[in-house]
Amino acid sequence: MTVTPSSALSSHSSAGRTxxxxxxxxxxxxxxxxxxxxxxxxxxxxxxxxxxxPDAELVLVGLPEAIRPAAHWPRVTLVNASEVVTMDDPVEVALRRKKDSSMRVAISQVKATADQPAAAHACVSAGNTGALMAVARYLLKTVEGIDRPAIATVMPNQKDGFTTVLDLGANVDCSAEHLLQFAVMGSALVAAVDGKDNPTVGLLNIGEEVIKGNEVIKQAGELLRAAHERGLLNFHGNVEGNDIFKGTSDIVVCDGFVGNVALKTSEGLAMMMATFIKQEFTRNIFTKMAALVAMPVLNQFKKRVDHRRYNGAALLGLRGLVFKSHGSADAFAFEHALNRAYDAARHRLLDRVHDQIAATLDSLPSGDQDSAAGVGQAA
Structure with missing residues (x-):
């Protein structure tokens, strides 16, 4: 790995707070x-x-010939890597064999050591999700008190805002304690990036009633209610799938299997709706004329449901900020992923997650604290 500076970058330690x-x-x-x-x-x-x-700086990591066009851009440093993790590379290949991949080198930029600060405040990649999570967890480790990192992103809701949902696929099987940790991390994310000091948390379930759901969901509900009573979380209660888009709560917590299905289903539904509308407005000359009249409304609708505007999922729970962009993202979507990473770093998301999870663990009864903090030791 070699570094080619294209402009003078201040050291990490020189970055201050306004x-x-x-x-x-x-x-x-x-x-x-x-x-x-x-x-x-x-x-x-x-x-x-x-x-x-204008206050942002980038560390661009890649094959030398690929990133050379950015050599003279202002506020940019080029870091060369000799390998690339492909979208179909197994996790083992990314983790064990390609040790000088652009993905690994980029993630290493946000790793601080005892004698050297991190070179960057956040990392963004559109690479293989499984590889990104594995390499990030290996290099950065998890925050104390967090057993498993979670993937969090936003979905649009009918209140003209966003609902943050996690986990979206990092953890297929979760315990009640994991779901509590996801709620804490999601609360810190929304508070930092969206400026909501006391965001509401909903637990995704098959009904709003406390008696609904499997044993893990019921136990998670008990932990979340206990955290709410101690003032650690603003727990709204159980929510159903349609509440994600109603905006019933600011954050929706679920395991990665359910979250990934919900995400892919919503993306598929949005694409189907757009296709249906296009088909109906192009059916004949009269519907085409109607489309011309309705074009401003149609364009606004398209903007509101455009999944590219919500690109950029945070890998929460790591000792460094890492954001995942869709692999198929275009330039518009990838820029939005950069925006989310920028907002998270600018508002010190990492510090907030650490502070909030520490406060939650300190406040739990000793038995619950041991189970919440110890599950990941064996995982």
Whole structure:
């Protein structure tokens, strides 16, 4: 790995906080080779991002010839890698064999050591999700008190806002304690990025009643209610799938199997609705004329359901900020992933997650604290 600076970057230690407590400047490491399209998408997205964020700096990681076009961009440092993790590489290959991959080198930029601060405040990659999670967890480790990292992203709701949902696929099987930890991390994420000091948390279930759900969900509900009574979380209660889009709660917590199904189902539904509308408006000359009249409304509808605007899932629970972009993202979508990483770093998400999980564990009764903190030791 070699480093080629294209402009003078201040050291990590020189990045300070403004009067409002936000971090500035914010430095983001980018895996330029990840995803289905690589530099043809990531580089234009990075250029657009820099134009819109004058206080941001980027560390672009990739094959030397691929990232060379950015050599003279302002506020950019180039870091060379000799390997690329492909979208179909097994986790073992990414973790054990490709030790100089752009993904691994990019993640290593956010790793701090005892004698050296991190080179970047956050990392963004559109690469293989399983590989990204495995490499990030191996390099960065988890925050004390967190057993498993979780993937969190936002979905649009009818209140013209967003609902944050986690986990979206990192953990297929979860215990009640894991779901409590997801709620704590999700609360910290929404508080930091969206500015909501006391966001509401809903537990995804097959009904709102306390008696509904399997044993894990019932136990998780008890832990969440206990945390709510101690003022550690703002627990709304059980929510159903349609509540994600109603905006019933700011955060919806579930295991990764359910969350991933919900995410893919919603994306498929949005695409189907768009296809249906297009088919109906192009059916004949009269419907085409109606489409011309309705075009402003149709464009606004398309904007509201455009999944690219919600790109950028946070890998929460790590000792470093890592964000996952869709592998098929275009430049517009990848820029949104950069925006989410920027907002999280700027509002010190990592510190907030650490503080909130520490407060939650300290407040739990000793028996619950041991189970919440010890599950991951054996996992």
């Amino acid at each position: 009067a409002s407590g936000v971090l500035s400047p914010v430095r983001i490491a980018v895996d330029c080779m990840g995803g289905d399209h690589g530099p043809s998408i990531t580089l234009p997205a990075c250029q657009a991002f820099l134009a819109r964020h």
